[in-house]
Each structure stands twice: as C-alpha cells, then as structure tokens.
Amino acid sequence: MEGRMTRRMLIAGNWKMNGLRQSLVFMEEIRDVANSRADLDILVAPPATLIERAARIAGPVKIAGQDCHTEQSGAHTGDISADMLKDAGASHVILGHSERRADHNEHSAMVRAKALSALSAGLIPVICVGESEAERRAGTAELVVGQQLADSLPDRSGYVIAYEPVWAIGTGLTASLDDIAAMHGFIRSKVPGGSDVQLLYGGSVKPENASGILSIGDVDGALVGGASLEAASFAAIIEAAPIRFAS
Numbered sequence: 001m002e003g004r005m006t007r008r009m010l011i012a013g014n015w016k017m018n019g020l021r022q023s024l025v026f027m028e029e030i031r032d033v034a035n036s037r038a039d040l041d042i043l044v045a046p047p048a049t050l051i052e053r054a055a056r057i058a059g060p061v062k063i064a065g066q067d068c069h070t071e072q073s074g075a076h077t078g079d080i081s082a083d084m085l086k087d088a089g090a091s092h093v094i095l096g097h098s099e100r101r102a103d104h105n106e107h108s109a110m111v112r113a114k115a116l117s118a119l120s121a122g123l124i125p126v127i128c129v130g131e132s133e134a135e136r137r138a139g140t141a142e143l144v145v146g147q148q149l150a151d152s153l154p155d156r157s158g159y160v161i162a163y164e165p166v167w168a169i170g171t172g173l174t175a176s177l178d179d180i181a182a183m184h185g186f187i188r189s190k191v192p193g194g195s196d197v198q199l200l201y202g203g204s205v206k207p208e209n210a211s212g213i214l215s216i217g218d219v220d221g222a223l224v225g226g227a228s229l230e231a232a233s234f235a236a237i238i239e240a241a242p243i244r245f246a247s
C-alpha cells in the first residue's frame with residue numbers, strides 16, 4: 001500500500017501481570033538487540049510497578065503502560081493516570097486490550113477517553129481492537145472491528161492500532177496470513193490518514209510465525225504477549241522483522 005515505506009516497524013511486548021524486579025535483566029538483553037536494530041522501534045510494557053526502573057535502563061527500548069485512567073489525577077483508588085506513566089518514563093500506553101475489555105468491562109467510549117487523556121499527556125496510545133471467535137465464525141469480524149474503531153479512536157492523530165483477534169490471544173492460534181492481510185487492509189481503509197498509521201498484529205506471535213506475519217505489507221509490527229516474557233523469544237521475533245529502510 002502507498003505510504004508503507006514511511007512507517008517504522010514496532011515490536012511491542014506486553015508482560016501483562018508478570019514480572020518482579022529480577023525480571024529487569026530482560027531489559028539489558030533487549031537493549032543490546034535494540035542497539036543492533038535501530039531501523040525499528042522496540043517497546044516493552046512491564047507491570048506498572050517496574051515502569052520507572054525499566055525506563056532507567058531501557059536505552060533505545062521504549063516503555064509502555066498497560067492501561068491508564070481517563071483523568072490525570074483525582075479520587076480514583078488503584079488507578080494510574082497518563083501523566084503518571086509519562087512521569088515514570090513511559091512513551092506509550094496500551095489501551096482497550098481485550099483482557100481489560102473483558103475483565104474490567106471497558107467499552108470503546110472509555111477507550112477513546114483514555115486515548116485522549118494519553119495524547120494530552122504526551123503518550124502514544126496503542127489502541128487494541130479485535131473480534132471474538134463467535135464473531136469471526138458468524139462472518140461479522142469486519143463489522144465488529146469497524147465499530148470498535150469508530151467508537152475507540154480519538155479524533156486526533158498520533159495513535160498506534162493493534163489488531164488482536166481475541167480468539168488468538170494466548171491460545172497458540174493465529175489468524176491466517178490472508179486473514180491478517182485482509183483485516184489490516186480493511187482497518188487502514190477505515191482510519192483517517194490510514195496509510196500513515198502504525199498497525200500491529202497481535203495474537204500468539206512466536207519466533208516460528210513472526211517472519212510470515214511481519215512480511216505482510218500492511219503489518220507494521222507485532223504486539224506480543226507470552227513470547228515477550230523470555231528475552232530469547234522476544235529477540236527472535238525482533239530479528240524476524242524485515243528491514244524496511246535503513247536507520
């Protein structure tokens with residue numbers, strides 16, 4: 001698609017609710033990989049407790065939060081604001097992940113409000129969308145994802161989108177290359193300025209399937225869960241990303 005070569009690849013690891021202080025040795029290993037792949041962006045989303053420490057040793061690796069509140073401060077016990085993530089050293093925040101949509105009842109309007117909050121704090125939101133297995137079987141995947149985009153995306157630029165079919169997350173199942181290409185093309189066609197938006201695929205990305213997925217023209221990177229918990233497998237996924245243009 002036109003404009004493709006202007007989009008950098010982004011490989012993002014989502015640690016979810018995993019990781020203690022000793023896990024940060026991972027950052028040192030990934031920092032070395034990042035130094036050898038300056039053509040792409042590498043992002044790690046550790047649990048909130050590790051963000052500040054991770055950011056201090058990250059080098060060129062960028063750090064993300066896994067969620068933020070819609071407000072920047074206030075009486076919201078247990079929540080974290082975009083300003084706080086930025087202050088701790090994050091550059092991005094994952095929003096609307098299907099686990100948050102399911103576990104915390106987050107709906108798309110809330111995701112949009114969080115995205116606006118993130119943008120105003122100077123963070124890049126990574127906005128997740130994706131259909132369930134039943135929705136794909138029913139042939140409504142594009143309808144569902146189209147609605148999620150319409151309701152979740154802020155009316156400002158500066159976000160990243162991650163297409164994550166819910167049935168592929170943490171299951172070992174991945175969408176076929178044809179289905180990924182078709183959905184990414186669809187998403188790009190629906191998003192304002194779509195040819196410039198970084199568009200990631202997520203759902204059981206592993207070293208064995210990364211090269212095929214990351215070679216699809218409309219795929220600008222991956223959001224990786226399980227395989228981002230070990231430096232060796234995350235590094236192998238990074239290495240599988242094609243070099244789009246010299247750094």
Ligand code: PEP
Nearest residue numbers: 169170202203204225226
């Ligand atoms: C995710 O958590 O966003 C994800 C894609 O997980 P996994 O790679 O484990 O499927």
